[in-house]
Amino acid sequence: MTIVYCSNTGSAKRYAELLSEKTNLPCIDISKRDSIPADEEIIFIGWIMAGALQGYKEAKETIGNIRTVCGVGMMKGEKANEEVIAKNGITEPYFFLPGDFDMSKLKGMYKMMMGMMLKMMKGKIKESGEEKGKEMIRMLEEGIILFDEKEIEKVVEFLG
Secondary structure, three states: OOEEEEEEHHHHHHHHHHHHHHOOOEEEHHHHHHOOOOOOEEEEEEEEEEEEEEOOHHHHHHHHOOOEEEEEEOOHHHHHHHHHHHHHHOOOEEEEOOOOOOOOHHHHHHHHHHHHHHHEEEHHHHHHHHOOOOOHHHHHHHEEEOOOOOOHHOOOHHHH
């Protein structure tokens, strides 16, 4: 069994490395998935953006033998989990892991998209005078740290 991760700002990678330490399983970036034997069972850890679990589709199509899936993001709760599972067609056991957000660590189109979203949110608040959304704006501008080592324990327990 191998841990395969897809990370953008580092939280998914940190969880994959932590799970690797606790289980003695190897972990690799999804970009190196070609090195995984065809019959290898994997644990997939990816980051969530707008409900889409990044790298999951690639892992499913190219590796296929997924034992469990972990989504790293900021929106937690049963409704958020149901959305991720439905949007991505996840059929394996699913775990949510809280991640960090730091605009300065985003790359490429993700940085551009989040920058546009921030600008749009600021405009709406200025227009309406509402307080709604100010917390989200603060989080986007300043970042937020939600990574929690204890969260990986539920995955370790599941793997037995």
